[in-house]
Amino acid sequence: MNKTIPPPTTHHAELSSQPNSQRSTPQPGLDRDMPDRDMSRADPGPPDASKPAATLEKLTDSKPNVPRTSTRASAWEPLRHPLFRMFWLASLASNLGTWIHEVGAGWLMTMLDASPEMVASVRTSMTLPIVFLAIPAGVLADRIDKRKLLMMTQGLLLAVTAALAVLTFTDHISAWGLLALTFVMGLGMVIHVPTWQAAIPELVPRSQIPQAVGLGSISFNLARTLGPALGGVLIAILGLWSTFAFNAFTFACVIAVLSTWKRTTIEDSRGRSFWASTRQGVRFVARHAVMRNVMLGVALFVIPGSVLWSLLPLYAKTQLGWGAQGFGVMVACVGAGAVVGASILPRLRHRFGSDRLVAAAMSLYAGGLIAMSFAPRWQFLLPCIVLMGAGWMATLTTLTATAQITLPPRLRARGMGCYLTMMAGSMAFGSLTWGQIAGAIGIEGALLTSGAVMLLTAAIGLLFPLSTRLDD
Template structure:
């Protein structure tokens, strides 16, 4: 072997050692060293940002077309409702049909839909009913996209990096949530509401570009099973597998009382704190910043406390933040409380989400994640109704304080249904 060959082998050895250290690194950002995951992550960030900008634009447009509270609320309802009823059936399809092709088709429909909405809005041809129709179609597209996208993450990173990859996905969402509404407001003020939809169309086009470049070799198959039998098989697996069963229960135990934050946050800003729209945006931004900050501490926390204690401690932390928010009006304390809730919300759901993805085998992953997302959407919707009615009958302070007390109890209950070492 000559000197050049020895030099090349040494470089390869060093490169391999560097790659191994990267993949086993405890850094929260380690998965971004993987080119394919990095491309997916930035595409997801752009898509999440576009979605938040779109939501601001849709709400503002409906307030202009038909300012009744029912119609303004209907914009979010028709976009979110499909996930409750369709996430599991979509998961069945995701385990039977090529996931890459499903994602490409979905992104194409979403891109075309939002581009059409932008064009109609720009030309003043949009109506309130048309806006709801387009929003519903976008909701259908998202209910296909979300479980299939999440089921694909384990294909992009090694299993040792999955929890961090899921955490980075949460960072992407929360970064967009912190920046998107403010950016959407600026765009609408400067150039008109149609720009919010145009930006969202561009974000879907970006995701489509990444998906088209994904050279995926794995293919899904029906395995000779009917759709109904595949559905039954998926539900049975989730019900029979202890880790999955406890994970779904953990989602309900946390999100049902925890939804008191999201359902009442606009009223907290307006009525409890006496703040305007910018104050509400500040609260949402604090939650997002808290979630991003928690991403740095989560791997360390999970390593020293384990999944179950991480979930329980984070739930208690969220309860403390919620009770504090409900019983104070001081700006500094409110800021700390919302930062804490953002951090603990992310820690809890990221731990549960990564547990689900690591538990599910590849052939069951879309169905299992469909069950996970259905439990989350159902808990969020049910909790929003419950806490909204309680706040109407009593007060915002009473509703959120009650939710915080219940969350403290459910945190203790969650330790009885362990997701780690099951």
């Protein structure tokens, strides 16, 4: 339930001074007919082995008002911009509310219905709307103002979380009621997520997209480190309802910050119908080799990897005998690993390359799942979970940054809608599958099986390289 808002790294005056080529407004006589013909040339094919690999700087648009940034720059470089810092801190607070909510929702379901199928269904109900609606939502974000869309979705999410807090406080919540409200939250997120992801490249130089995505991951995972512990404290002191109330408050804070964002970019449909725009975005993703490999990489990782998020609350309760605070510590360890991994990710990617880095990160995550299946002592288990957090972050950050760089600006929200559809579909399918498997062979068996499957998919992923280099 990531609510991260797009972190601008340029001042409003700088945005308004961008040349027209940086905006979504089409050039007369060109964009109306050319995109469809461009689709046949979208796939650049494999790089010539006799020539140096294309660097990220070569892929960077010429921007007279935005300095080029080396991919070797610090992962924290965008924090030098005051406006970026404001948005990043706001996103950190928002993500903190997300993870406090996650702890409350997962633990609430274990109290309402502790079966593995129902516990896993909490995440499935959140991701199903994204499976079916992420692409249309991306088309919408390419056609109307992104700031207004973000404010609208934050308002919806504020109302849903406030209702969940009231129902939980008055003891009128049921297992199916929790799933229903979670589903409605998924409907809000299905518009929110592709919109803010598509806005990030609008606000940073192309060469800084990996750092921008990485900082978003740091914000998300830093909140994941702190949020579960705070969630456990709130549950112990005030009760489960307080986790949802805190999340509602953070939605209100995000709305306040978004109201200060002054955009100059103008969305335009270029005379195309909604369905023609949808087909155009899907066609690009289907025909471009890099985007196809990104989509496959998401499925190969998320389907087996979703077992952790689906069964972790039940694992903490039944295998370790821990309460909400112990579950919060486990989730915090995942976040801590992701924060540490994000801080060194640019150097690792430069040294090993994106493809080998993704394969190694997947293998690291798989090893953690296998270790968990043997129910080790907590002194060994928690470091394994920290490493799994680093593996999760490294894999998805690399795939997301590759997609952001590959997609052209006019198709970016639609392309990210396709990306999110694949991610959510893989998460929903994986959560449902591992919940059923855990019900049949136990939690340990599900973890062991998923770890073995991921070792296989990590090897398969090497056969489908990410040709857009992020590491030179």
